[in-house]
Amino acid sequence: MxxxxxxxxxxxxxxxxxxxxxxxxxxxxxxxxxxxxxxxxxxxxxxxxxxxxxxxxxxxxxxxxxxxxxxxxxxxxxxxxxxxxxxxxxxxxxxxxLAPTDSQRPLTVLAGHAWATNLTEREIEVAKAIALGGSNKEIAAQLEITERTVKAHIGAIFEKLKVRDRLQLALLVKNS
The missing domain is CATH 3.40.50.2300 (Response regulator)
Known part of the structure; x- marks a missing residue:
């Protein structure tokens, strides 16, 4: 060592x-x-x-x-x-x-989970997309918004959920 x-x-x-x-x-x-x-x-x-x-x-x-x-x-x-x-x-x-426990189905996350309580509907969509491994560019295209807007949503999500990074967010969303 x-x-x-x-x-x-x-x-x-x-x-x-x-x-x-x-x-x-x-x-x-x-x-x-x-x-x-x-x-x-x-x-x-x-x-x-x-x-x-x-x-x-x-x-x-x-x-x-x-x-x-x-x-x-x-x-x-x-x-x-x-x-x-x-x-x-x-x-x-x-x-x-981040892999789903059942490899035959995609990760599904319901808005009713405790982690989503203080998030807007759009922030929940962004959080779900991050949990599925989406990049900012992919999320922007999927939700038909700009990458800058995605970044703003991510910042708000991190602050509201008290997470530091995408991994912590994905683990929180996936394990709820």
Missing amino acids: RLENASAGAVEPAMVWLRLSSDATVAQQIAKMRQTFPSQALVVLSDIPSDLEALAVLSCSARAYCNTHAGKEVLSKVAAVVEQGGLWIGESIMQRL
Whole structure:
């Protein structure tokens, strides 16, 4: 295990990076990191990433999981998302989290659920579309509104539901 951003006498970083090794379990490595950095956002890097390892990392309260060999642009995006309080996970794990329990039917969400109580009808439509994995552009086309309007609805939804990102919203909608 290698600790990144750790230097004696320095101001504690807001984010730390951990490159996983094969000499200990994910939980052991993260627990050791948490002894030194108990409250910092944790980004975990893996030489051989997998969905199962990603789930283990996220269940240990890490804020991001990605390939050690990711390019500079990707790592910059990871840092930006984590700095803003979001989660960074790969597309395959996102699909696994959002996949309907019955693969034969699409995700259906009724407006009567508690999460939808304070939302407008249009915000509910946008939230459902996000839960189904729609991009802003796709949602705009589907609802025949502009992307700017979609972004405004998303901002209002996040604020009303007290969620930080699309993943949290999708999990809230799907699991209601």
